[in-house]
Amino acid sequence: MSITAVIGGQWGDEGKGKIVDLLSKDSKIVARYQGGANAGHTVYHGDLKVVLHQIPSGIFRKGCHCILGNGMVVDPIGLMEEIEMVQSHGFDTTGQIHVAMNAHIVTPIHKAIDVATEAANNNRIGTTGRGIGPTYVDKYDRVGIRGVDLLDANCLREKLNAKLDSAIQTGQLPENAKDQLQDQFQKFMVCAEQVALLVSDTFALIHEYAERGENILIEGAQGTLLDVDHGTYPFVTSSSASSAGISTGLGLPTNKVDTIIGILKAYTTRVGTGPAPTELFDEDGQKLRDLGQEYGATTGRPRRCGWFDAVAAHYSARVNGLTEVALTKLDILDHFEEIKVCVAYKLDGKEIKNMSEVLHCLEDVKPIYKLFEGWQETTTGIGSYSDLPEKTQEYIQFIS
Template identity: 50%
Template sequence: MPVRIVIGAQWGDEGKGKIVDLLSADAQYVVRYQGGANAGHTLKFDNTTIVLHLIPSGLFNGNSKCIIGNGVVIDPIALVEELEEVQEHDVDLEGRLFISSSAHLILPYHKVLDKVKEKSRGSDAIGTTGRGIGPAYVSKVSRIGIRMDDLLDENALNSKIRKNLKDINVALENVYGEDPLDADKMIEELKPAIEKVKPFVCNTSQKLHQALIDGESILLEGAQGSLLDVDHGTYPYVTSSCPTAGGACTGSGIPPLAVTHAMGITKAYCTRVGNGPFPTELDDEYGETLRKNGQEFGATTGRPRRCGWLDLVALKYAVQLNGMNELALTKLDVLDDFDEIKVCTEYELDGKTSRVFPLDTENVEKATPVYKAFEGWKSSTRDISNFEDLPEKAKNYISFIEDYTGVKFNIISTGPKRSETIVR
């Protein structure tokens, strides 16, 4: 049975939630493998809209078991809020949701550190969500992190929090000029959330290994996108984890040779949240039209997204980096009203053109996009569920992207709802 990774092929916000929701109908397991509550995956079905931040997007379509993997950093208070919201939609989580005992916690001191560090950077701020993601990963790799299995031993948990907070308070007072945090207050505030989360904690990697033995279908869901990968993205303007295919294996416990499909999700144009280079960004009426038509505001923060034309140099890089053997195109309908649509096919850098995505951020910032222009189709693609029914000019646009990347689009989304989808 297939093991499919769903990967953002841009800077995140590509519409992965909808695609995972669609594919989960045929999956026995859906696994979130990295990131934290800084990601928001919006699902729209029937008359319901729900935004998931930590729980896998496969919860509402079919009966798949949902796993929050070891590569995720979990804010227990935020998770409980999400659990309660899901349960309001009459979803029974017992026997369906499992949380890796090896996943690390985001604690209140991580959020404080995130905000004071961003503030101290001034004009060089990364543009984080302030939800403690980066500092939690710092704790993890510094080997002072607190994991989900620590929730099962109250005395050990309290001891670790106090020990960490002792050092953190020194930094808060003497480096950042902030008030120290109270360990007793923090522990007391965490207790209700911990009690609600503990029943879901287990050895999830063993569950997945057994699923592989049993030939069950597994869907691995990433957050953010390939160009935000801490190793392969536009560093330092990246997230603190690996949204790429390699991160799916380390963040879930699935061995690489078990993976059969790597599906990249790309919008029909580009967006980015936060700071960092964005070669095709449009600071004009075209960018504003993309933002308005695409409702490009962060699902987690509400921040307006930066918008621009589709960057095929960056997309090809993501395809190669992840070994993508299938693609999904989202928000095609956002381009319906444009007279002309452009795609970047090359970068001009230091007087030379190239189709290679630079690995150093400085050169990405200096790159000037070279565009190919397409005549717009000027007709609605909303509600179209058959590829042959698309306008001819839209099909030509899609075919050009496929030829450039060497990968076909198996799914084309023509709107936010499940029904507004072409499956080829």
Template identity: 50%
Template sequence: MLIKIPDGAVWVILGAQWGDEGKGKIVDLLSEDADIVVRYQGGANAGHTVSFDGKTYVLHLLPSGIFHPNVVCVIGNGVVLDPIALIEEIEMVKSAGVDVSGRLFISHRAHLIMPYHKLLDKLYEQGDDKIGTTGKGIGPSYVDKYARVGIRVVDLLDRDVFCKKLRKNIELKNEIIEKIYGETKFDVEKIIDEYIEFDKKIDEYVTDTAVYLNRAIKDGKKILLEGAQGALLDIDHGTYPYVTSSSPTAGGASTGSGIPPTKINGVIGVIKAYTTRVGEGPFPTELKDELGDHIREKGHEYGATTGRPRRCGWLDIVSLNYTIMINGIEKLALTKLDVLDELDEIKICVAYELKGKKLKNFPTDSETLSKVEPVYESFKGWKTKTSDLKSYSDLPSEAREYIEAIEKLTGVKVSIISVGADRNQTILR
């Protein structure tokens, strides 16, 4: 099932909702005709699931093109790296018969997640004001990055530089951890030894990936830029403060990879046929009833990284049109259509009302968003199994009507339709 990518094309594939849209499957599918796949932000809080040949793999840091032997995979400078998670993941794909030598590159500018980042992440989540993070240390690592005290992969190359930076960081972090939270201090020497050992394991993969990628563009290579999380979790454009700590949007693809925006010539937004959200924060179309439970169970809506149950609700066109606007999305990939197969009625949120008035734009401030009332359009369910269907014309007329309503409401074509987890359970238009 080959989707042709033009020579020299650079496409961004990103989540257009609150994450968990099925980006792993779509990137894996597109990778069949790609030369390079780049993860450009986030960390091991991502869980990208790839299923083929009866097996399922969950990737947290490695790009979702890793299972295609001719694809080079790049972890960009915008990613924060957890050494333990990365080594475990490399070993996992190796045990599956995947050779990563010569086809995995890691940016020397990528920041490292340290043990104290994970502890701080969990400590910050105590109390009533929690965001609902994965506790993987992502946020605290990005905090250090923007405070200009972060430790990068390149710092491991010089033991003296690394030790100096680490000692300064641990001195500050120990003060917070011990005095405020009453936790034990971190052992500097132990961490130094662990990370120097990590450097030996990843040394063959480390390079200046920005230089590599821009040379590849000149050579006419086909490149996919893979986002983690979703646009509504973007640190700038998402539903702040209930967001991730990086930029999953198309703008983040450029800064997180070193590829200039003028070289990006396509953006594909991945959406579910409904909407889900993990963690805290407003969710206008959330179904807090048996129907929401049905969608969760039917769609196996549990976090690939944490196992947490996802909140489920109807497809939200208001938020989708917002993410289409800020990302310049030109095509949509619709996933999990099959999850809706058994429903008598399916709804789409087409507008928000606040105090009896329709809102013109999507409100990204959480206070306003938590008060809006969704306005729905209803569609007749198709009550037919779709997971075995191979072409658009095979879909029930009600399913086609639903998809075409999405296109009409957004002005964007749905080019890829997923009707199951396996890469072959896909309909192309």
């Protein structure tokens, strides 16, 4: 019996959903601890392919409790749409989904502010426009709407109206926002009433299961290099996407976590703006994108592709305290004659091996590569490390 955390080791899109879905078959709880509908976890259940944004990836496992922890920002409209989508495939979610009482709630106001802010700044950060950042701002300004507020519809409506008045008065939204958001408000209130039935004491639930020695799986969203503290600030998400967020996002001390698995893609991808030292602008970059079908699960935006960044991976392993690594999409590299791995950065003539040293000026570094001869044979379907081509094994050994 154990508590296992699955963390994105790069800029997100590493394949966490698939790994969590695989591991969840033996878990009594799968819990998300940060982020919100800006996540996009692709899960396969038999021939069924589903993209989940808020519901933890254990939802297709009968009897598995799915916790949306207090570190998340929960969008009731999006959550109900997801629940209906899951149920449309024949799955009964009754009693499975639990929303933390102190999780903060994304409203139509937050989404409108998010879109308006990005437009005013020419999409500088490249957010998903789903209200994540503004909701976290309210959380830290101590004026947020929380899961517990959904339990009283009258109080919720008052807080919603007060929030809208404040947003208009401060110039975050135009005067006609009340008219523009009216339909969304009505939809929000209907969904909030339904999500209120899912609000519960998730702190007690996860600790009770931990004390009984049950298997618990903790699911990270986005990736370590998008962590608000340890990522490529300001081009980051608004939460703690590294393992450090587990304690604050679930109320579960990390000394109770037995295994921390870092998910790393065999090459590098990033969505949106911000530095990516190994990004390729040539045929190899396009080849990685096409073969890997690298388009965002949440936004559909094409991902920026590049060679594996071992400097970033080493930094991520340190930040998270990784005990294991799951390497994904290795088979995409089957088609390359030559493969490169970034082993250091160069800045002002100096060789840099610690990402933390240049995190503030990462856009100025140049990658230093080690070359590997491609194996150019298929690795798809191979179930044992010893059966992999020798050159593939050499690549894995080096980056691990």
